[in-house]
Amino acid sequence: MENILQQIGIENYIYLSTLLFCVGAFGVLYRRNAIVMFMSIEIMLNAVNLLLVAFSTYHQDAAGQVFVFFSMAVAAAEVAVGLAILVAIYRNLNNIDIDSLKKLKG
Amino acid sequence: MDTKLALLLLFAPFIGFLINVFTGKKLSGNLSGIIGTAAVAVSFAVTLSFFLQVSSTKEAVMVDLFQWMKLANFDVHFAFQLDQLSLLWLMFVTGIGTLIHVYSISYMHDDENIHKFFAYLNLFVFFMITLVMGNNLLIMFIGWEGVGLCSYLLIGFWYKNQDYNDAAKKAFIMNRIGDLGFLIGIFIIGYLFHSLDYTDIRTVIETGSHHIDPTWLSIAALCLFIGACGKSAQIPLYTWLPDAMAGPTPVSALIHAATMVTAGIFMITRLNYVFDLAPEVQNIIAIVGAVTSLIAASIGLVQNDIKKVLAYSTVSQLGLMFLALGLGAYEIAVFHVITHAFFKACLFLGSGSVIHAMHGEQDMRYMGGLRKVMKVTFITFLISTLAISGLPPFAGFFSKDEILMTAFHHNKPLWVIGSVASIMTAFYMFRLLYLTFYKDFRGTEEQKKHLHESPGLITFPLIVLAILAAVGGAISLPGNSWLNEYLAPVITRHAEHHHMGTTEYMLMAVAIVGALIGIGLAYAKYIKQSAVPAQDSEITGFAKVLYNKFYVDEIYTALIVKPIYALGSFFKNVTEVAISGFIFGLGKLANVLGAEGKTLQNGSIGFYLFAFVLGICSIIVYIFLAK
Amino acid sequence: MDVLIILITLLIGAAATYFAGDKLASKVATFFSLAAFGLTLYISYLQSNGVEVGFTRPWIRVPNIQLSFLADGLSLTMVLLTTALAPIIILSTFKKVQNKAKSFYGLIMLMVFAMAGTFLSGDGLLYYIFWELSLIPIYFIALIWGGGEAEARKKDVVKFFIYTFAGSLFMLVAFVYLYQKTGSFLNYHFLRLHLNGTEQFWIFFAFFIAYAIKIPIIPFHTWQANVYQKAPTAGTMLLSGIMLKMAIYSIIRWQLPIAPAPAKEYMYPLIALCIAGVIYGSILALKQQDLKKLLAYSSLAHVGLIAAGVYTLTIDGLRGAVLQMVAHGFVVVGLFYAAEIIQRRYNTTEISEMGGIRVQTPRFTSMFMILVLASVALPSTFNFVGEFEVLYSLAQTNIWFAVLGGTTIILGAFYMLRMFQQVMLGEQNTKVFADVTFGEGFVFVLIIGVLLFFGLYPKPIVNFVSPVLENIILHINTSN
Structure with missing residues (x-):
């Protein structure tokens, strides 16, 4: 089978995943809505996953792809728990703006 | 055999002490007195036998018990030596000690704590024997501090009176100042000679087996002399002795006149070969001795307390002894120690007899006329007064005359000072005699009714001591001195033998005339004019300065005691608070840091995330930059 | 027979005292402290006759800490002092009604145990553990049974605890550094180490802080007077009679031999x-x-x-x-x-x-x-x-x-x-x-x-x- 990397170079994957990661990071820092932040985190996670898969192919080593499956499974679990928490917060506060969650200040 | 006897000599008083301490309460007063006296008498008997033995064999008896201390350079043993010098000292320590114990049986009869009194007295004799018998400086130091302790206990014997306790404390502390000097001297001696044994030190000096730095040796001698100053009440450490008269009179006689205060002279005589190598220190000793003798005598001129006069007279006489020591005339100093022990003990006991008759009154202004009722006391007192004033043929004449004669040959100014002090001595002693025993009684009627001669137990020691004060001079007559020959083995450089020529007879005559002048002045004032010393408030001018002892106590208080207390207050209120505050400050700093730090944790998740990202970024930057 | 038996006796004594109950506590403590004293005497006798009573056994592999007990004349003398004073201190509290007696005497025994351990340890970390362990009982003794106003007492006792504890941490740092160098905490290994001047200086300094506070040397003494005044007398006796000797002993045993150059300088x-x-x-x-x-x-x-x-x-x-x-x-x-x-x-x-x-x-x-x-x-x-x-x-x-x-x-x-x-x-x-x-x-x-x-x-x-x-x-x- 023709290697996809011969058509699109590895550096492009790196650029894309960096871009995605930055989008996610800025989303986390900039947005105050917890759900949007959650999505941003997912984007960051997927940026990393993309990179892992790309490098896995680059090195002809399946371990990276296996690892991505793990991280996707974990991310799914995390989203399940995280959304549950958000629902609980919403029930208590009637919004999910993180600026209203300041009870833990020192 | 010798060992056992020597230990008996040493421990007999200690056993007496133990008996009186542990069973004293159950014993009657007389019985504890008898036990105490017997204990010292045993020591005296053993001393006598040793004395005879050593006088004939001329071999010192050495006793080595066991090792006490171990230092890098030398070992210190519990070891004793009975040679000519120590036996001579033991003779009068135990001899006069026995007499004073006898005296105390009667004198302290009514005191509820009589068993303690005898216990302390015995303990004192025990430590005094230790001091004298030791064969090295540290054993001497045990005795040295031990007698200081007993002196403390006995001065403060009537402990309910805080003034007496102050006097006791003062005596102990001033002695300790001297003791520190002594201790430093011991350190230097140990460092220089690698031993503290007298015989070793002497061997090193005589054979020159290793080099001794003369500067350090002089410093050592000076330090030892400071020790002697403390114990023997010389300038500047003499002020405790007059205060020490707070103790019962037998104590003053035994400790503060006859024995303990001569320990300084004993120490210097013991180490005469060390002091001979330090002529500068000898000069200091001579000057300090002469000046002390003059100052104490001048203070004695105006005192009204019978015991205070005797106390200053003791300081003055000790000064004369140090003058002799400083001039290298050790035998003569020893001679004066012995005669002084006789007549001063007699004087103190006599004054005790007077105080006893007067029911505790010590002020001479309220005495007088006692000659008629207290014949024995008067006669013995008179003999001793003549002896201390230096009239022939009494003991004091010979010893004092020899000191002055030596001073004349070495250092004329010191001779003048010594002679003036002697004239003053004659004056104040006869002043005391006239005020106490002559003219009419000046006390209350109540006291007059009870005036009585003291019982036999009190007068017997007086008589013995008076006889000794009268004939004691015989042990060292000019030109034919038994004492000098006897002491020859322990003293390396002998006082030069004065040929009895015209000068010497002239000097004798001058001394006698001087004494007579002093007596004449006293006679003119107190018998002819019937003067009675003024009340305290009426004293003016220089007499007031003298009466207040040149304000030395006040000066010491202002210069030493007060600043120490002030420093204490400063430490307590300033430095302690400051250090403590600094430490608490560190604790507070942690608190402040925490308070500041907690504002970082503001609960805003956005802020946390921002800090988190910033942190990660800076780590990445750091890693790339570091590469 | 080796020195461990002394420590075991004291530790069992501490536990037995606690479980004996309030009435018997003082007697049990006296018994065990006397027993420890007797054993110490016997072991000192053995030691002076040339029997080896100390030992070194492996304890924890990583980090390399060994159960090492030095038993020479110096440490046994100090243990003798400790175990001789312990019954005297316990006897001195008789006749005085103590509340919570079992804890009181139990803590005293525990403290004696810790102090004896400090004197005997030949392994740096073991020594450090004993050293700090001894602080805990005295903290409670002073805090609970002390005199004076409760607030003031608490302030002084806590100050004492933090102060000495903070000082000891410097010592721990020194030990950790030495461990880095040798791979062991044994006193014997430390002595063979060749440290340069700077290292010696800092190690000496770290030890000095710990010991100067404990002894105390001015200006590290400000905890002392107040704690002595406020602690119960038995606690003061433990502090002044034995505990501060731990520091002087440690100077002789640890500080001077490990870092002699600054000591000379x-x-x-x-x-x-x-x-x-x-x-x-x-x-x-x-x-x-x-x-x-x-x-x-x-x-x-x-x-x-x-x-x-x-x-x-x-x-x-x-x-x-x-x-x-x-x-x-x-x-x-x-x-x-x-x-x-x-x-x-x-x-x-x-x-x-x-x-x-x-x-x-x-x-x-x-x-x-x-x-x-x-x-x-x-x-x-x-x-x-x-x-x-x-x-x-x-x-x-x-x-x-x-x-x-x-x-x-x-x-x-x-x-x-x-x-x-x-x-x-x-x-x-x-x-x-x-x-x-x-x-x-x-x-x-x-x-x-x-x-x-x-x-x-x-x-x-x-x-x-x-x-x-x-x-x-x-x-x-x-x-x-």
Whole structure:
């Protein structure tokens, strides 16, 4: 089978995943809505996953792809728990703006 | 055999002490007195036998018990030596000690704590024997501090009176100042000679087996002399002795006149070969001795307390002894120690007899006329007064005359000072005699009714001591001195033998005339004019300065005691608070840091995330930059 | 048989005391402490006859900590002091009703266990564990059974705890550094290490902070007087009699051999600091109105002199310091006991409320007097032997050190006799003061007996410790 990397170079994957990661990071820092932040985190996670898969192919080593499956499974679990928490917060506060969650200040 | 006897000599008083301490309460007063006296008498008997033995064999008896201390350079043993010098000292320590114990049986009869009194007295004799018998400086130091302790206990014997306790404390502390000097001297001696044994030190000096730095040796001698100053009440450490008269009179006689205060002279005589190598220190000793003798005598001129006069007279006489020591005339100093022990003990006991008759009154202004009722006391007192004033043929004449004669040959100014002090001595002693025993009684009627001669137990020691004060001079007559020959083995450089020529007879005559002048002045004032010393408030001018002892106590208080207390207050209120505050400050700093730090944790998740990202970024930057 | 049995006895004793219940606690504690003392004597006897009673066994592989117990003359002397004082301290609390007695005596036993362990440990981390362990019982003893106002007491005790604990952390850092170098915490391995000057300096400094606070050397002493005053007397006795000796022992055992170069280089400032403490403590003692505080400051002065002796790095100084440690341990326990007896009867430690006690109490007066005299180092008491050797070593270093350090002779007599006069002498006190009971007198007699016996015959202890100290001096002098 023709290697996809011969058509699109590895550096492009790196650029894309960096871009995605930055989008996610800025989303986390900039947005105050917890759900949007959650999505941003997912984007960051997927940026990393993309990179892992790309490098896995680059090195002809399946371990990276296996690892991505793990991280996707974990991310799914995390989203399940995280959304549950958000629902609980919403029930208590009637919004999910993180600026209203300041009870833990020192 | 010798060992056992020597230990008996040493421990007999200690056993007496133990008996009186542990069973004293159950014993009657007389019985504890008898036990105490017997204990010292045993020591005296053993001393006598040793004395005879050593006088004939001329071999010192050495006793080595066991090792006490171990230092890098030398070992210190519990070891004793009975040679000519120590036996001579033991003779009068135990001899006069026995007499004073006898005296105390009667004198302290009514005191509820009589068993303690005898216990302390015995303990004192025990430590005094230790001091004298030791064969090295540290054993001497045990005795040295031990007698200081007993002196403390006995001065403060009537402990309910805080003034007496102050006097006791003062005596102990001033002695300790001297003791520190002594201790430093011991350190230097140990460092220089690698031993503290007298015989070793002497061997090193005589054979020159290793080099001794003369500067350090002089410093050592000076330090030892400071020790002697403390114990023997010389300038500047003499002020405790007059205060020490707070103790019962037998104590003053035994400790503060006859024995303990001569320990300084004993120490210097013991180490005469060390002091001979330090002529500068000898000069200091001579000057300090002469000046002390003059100052104490001048203070004695105006005192009204019978015991205070005797106390200053003791300081003055000790000064004369140090003058002799400083001039290298050790035998003569020893001679004066012995005669002084006789007549001063007699004087103190006599004054005790007077105080006893007067029911505790010590002020001479309220005495007088006692000659008629207290014949024995008067006669013995008179003999001793003549002896201390230096009239022939009494003991004091010979010893004092020899000191002055030596001073004349070495250092004329010191001779003048010594002679003036002697004239003053004659004056104040006869002043005391006239005020106490002559003219009419000046006390209350109540006291007059009870005036009585003291019982036999009190007068017997007086008589013995008076006889000794009268004939004691015989042990060292000019030109034919038994004492000098006897002491020859322990003293390396002998006082030069004065040929009895015209000068010497002239000097004798001058001394006698001087004494007579002093007596004449006293006679003119107190018998002819019937003067009675003024009340305290009426004293003016220089007499007031003298009466207040040149304000030395006040000066010491202002210069030493007060600043120490002030420093204490400063430490307590300033430095302690400051250090403590600094430490608490560190604790507070942690608190402040925490308070500041907690504002970082503001609960805003956005802020946390921002800090988190910033942190990660800076780590990445750091890693790339570091590469 | 080896030294472990002493520690085991003490540890079992601590547990047994606790489980014996309030009524029996004091008796069980006495029994076990006496047993420990007997065992220590027996083991010291074995050791002096050449039997090897210490050992080193593996304990924890990573990090490499070994169960190592040094049992030479020096450490056994200190353990003897500890186990001899323990029953005396426990006896001294008899007759006084304690609440929560089982915890009180259990903590005392635990503390004795920890202190004995400190003296015996040959492994740095083991030593550190014991060192810190000893702090915990005294913290509770002072906090729970102490006197004075609760808030003030808490403040002082917590200050003491944090202060000494913080100091000890520096020591831990030093140990960790040494471990990095050798891969082991054994004292024996540390001694073979060749450290350069800077390393030695920092290690010396770290140890110094820990020990200077514990001893205490000025200016690290501010915790002392208040804690001594507020802790129950048994706690004060443990602190002043034994615990501060741990620090001086540690200087001899750990600080000087591991880092000898700074000790030589900074000998003069160190000695000067210690002697400044002597004078400072003495003068402050003069100004105290509280009996226990006065004794605390006098202890500060005496301990300063001991530390000065150690830092002279001479055999006389070290030997004198060890002798003085033992002597001071006994005398200070005796003096605090006297203070306790007065406090039991008059319910105060204010000197101004005392006075005129002597009239009513001939026996107590005599015993107190002897202790006062021992504390001012009258010759023929044990304290004199130690003080003489220390001062002699100071004189060899520099004569002025001996003169200044020797002022303790004068100032000591000054404040002790002044205190004695104000407390005991004078007109009869209106408040009744019962003379000592048999039990109380017995404690005094034990202490006085020890002080006088070794004052006249210190040879057994001297022979026991001298070889060890000579080795240490040799090690210091040969290492560069």
